[in-house]
Amino acid sequence: MQILVIGAGMIGLAVARQATLAGHDVIIVEAASGIGTGISSRNSEVIHAGLYYPTGSLRALHCTRGRRMLYAYCASHGIAHRKCGKLIVATNAAEAAKVDAIHAQGRANGVEGLEMLGGNAARALEPEVSCIGALHSRESGIIDGHAFMLAMRGDIEDRGGMIAFETQVEHLTPQSDRWHVRIGGNEPGVFEVDAVVNAAGLGAQELAKCTDGYPSARVPRLVLAKGNYFGYSGRPVFSRLIYPTPVDGGLGTHVTLDLAGRMRFGPDVEWIAVENYNVDPGRADSFYSRIRTYWPGLPDGTLVPDYAGIRPKLTGPGEPAADFMIEGPEQHGLPGLVALFGIESPGLTSALSIAVDVVSYLKS
Secondary structure (H helix, E strand, O other): OEEEEEOOOHHHHHHHHHHHHOOOEEEEEOOOOOOOOOHHHOOOOEEOOOOOOOOOOHHHHHHHHHHHHHHHHHHHHOOOEEOOOEEEEEOOHHHHHHHHHHHHHHHHOOOOOEEEEEHHHHHHHOOOOOOOEEEEEOOOEEEOHHHHHHHHHHHHHHOOOEEEOOOOEEEEEEEOOEEEEEEOOOOOEEEEEOEEEEOOHHHHHHHHHOEOOOOHHHOOOOEEEEEEEEEEOOOOOOOOEEEOOOEOOEOOOEEEEOOOOOEEEEOOOEEEOOOOOOOOHHHHHHHHHHHOOOOOOOOOOOEEEEEEEEEEEOOOOOOOOOOOEEEOHHHHOOOOEEEEEOOOOOHHHHHHHHHHHHHHHHHO
């Protein structure tokens, strides 16, 4: 089977890799000039354990399964990563109840390595943290996301897969048992494939609208939630990820670490109408306020604007978080097509697991 994968971010690359492993002929088209230039290069690079998501949801399934697959993949491919662990901290009684609920949810999801700690035990691990209690997740970690994508690209190309950059899919039309694909970009034209995977990230909804026969009622709305990050100019004081309790639209302004040992904070949640990646220095005030609830020792003048990413959400402010939306032929009625919407956090952790299911849907 010849499969077209639209989008060369982490999800598209993972799907393409899985398809080549299954013996399919794979072509990836990417509108940008390189792999992973959008959502995939603008996140925390955290390997999530699978704590937060409702049991039985796609997020819970793919995060826990994908995390195990990802650690194994990193080991087999020499990808830089570290299972550093994470503390989800409570600074008052209301937050302690939330942390207890997260612990229960994680256990229900089959997450290993969870332990509730009192404030003293948490400070024994991280002396700078201020909390009355914490959930310790030993399976959480960090990864070099770009190295992960490069490894998947290598696997794809080793098995004969190809990537066409600066190529925009303009229209998809089902014809008999194949798909007619019209592309623009440097070399516009048309060609046919047996199956298509829409892994276009922030562009997935627009692409679905350009797919003949795709039910308009099954195209979800796209809600843009910008996440800003601030770097820390001092020496890192934490060796683990430190997370507050979740907030509307995200997991809270947390401490993230990279493999070089740098410490930064984010993302926050900024609901926007138009894509933009500028970090407003004025948002630092809210960062200082939130961070100091669990790290009172944060010095003035140490936060500097870093970068921003955009989550492709399906729900807006005050609404319950939507699950991943993976639409195969059973949902939309078009054979040989899988469309992915709302693949935000924990998309990186879930990528290899999502890919297994997507390729299996194309066989049905």
